[in-house]
Amino acid sequence: MHKVIAIVGPTGVGKTKLSIELAKKINGEVINADSTQVYRGLDVATAKVTKEEMKGVKHHLLDIKEINENYTVYDYQKDARLIIDDLLKQHKTPILVGGTGLYIKAVLYDYQFEEEKPKNTYPKLKDLEVYNLLLEVDPKTTIHPNNRKRIIRALNYFNEHQVPFSDKIKNDKLLYEPIIIGLTTDRDKLYEIINNRADKMINNGLLDEARSLYSHNAYSKAIITPIGYKELFPYFKGKISLKEATEVIKQSSRKYAKRQYTWFNNQMNVHWFEVDFDNFDNTVNEVLDYIEKES
């Protein structure tokens, strides 16, 4: 067994649980593939594994950054590949687990990133003006005019390489032989889980965690990105009720789950498993059988 396993799926289906059960059975170690869990101190909102839940299974790329630091898929790709290669050398099975589809894809596939240079953000130009600039150098672009972030990135790409971003070679080649396992359940059930989990988080430390960040005036990217903190800040300011803030958290989580499905269904070759919530061992065994068959 020396293949790379990836466990994907929407938030809340039980990826973490499965990863630990698998790791124990196939001599594996877990590599976090969640963009928000790399940060120290963001625990409740990101549903990070606890020490007890790990059951002795080694975890990588958790808590490796401070909340004022920046961490991107570029960094993740490098870090994760180093760990994967190291584990493979030791004849252990790397198990990538997380909901950040881009991170997983960038690791497993031959995604090419370059060292980021300081870039021009064209602050004085309106969206459409920036778009028109891009059209001049990259008439084939498919980026929507409203998507300023991507437009600017594409413009900077051209400025750097004198090649239209549309012509950048996008390699869909796999670098490893991954077995990509997706956990899923029907939409109603998933939304129920997500809603309940939000209530649970609120009652189990999310308020303290968020309030502490709030009182330290922590507005870094790491704080603003995950769902669970910024939604509570208006509550701390007295602008909305706790119930309203909780509803926003649930809502955003549902939308997030939806986007995750879109990604995993269309960007990666995922083999899906219905989760048996009443008897999770069934799910674990099903997955194990599949892994065995594919190895």
Added chain:
RNA sequence: AGGGGUGUAGUUCAUCGGUAGAAUAGAGGUCUCCAAAACCUUAGAGGAUGGUUCGAUUCCGUCCACCCCUG
């Protein structure tokens, strides 16, 4: 029981005697470093029944449902 009011999308609310709009929830999608992000697309409605009218969701009657007041 009597009086009054309201019935339009899952929800909240518009409009109109001539193709019923929006917000929001819902669904689908894009993606080579902001990815728990950013961006795009989209389905869906006049309580029921009779009448007036060329034409009714709109005006009128009846019924039903819900709300308020009185007893």
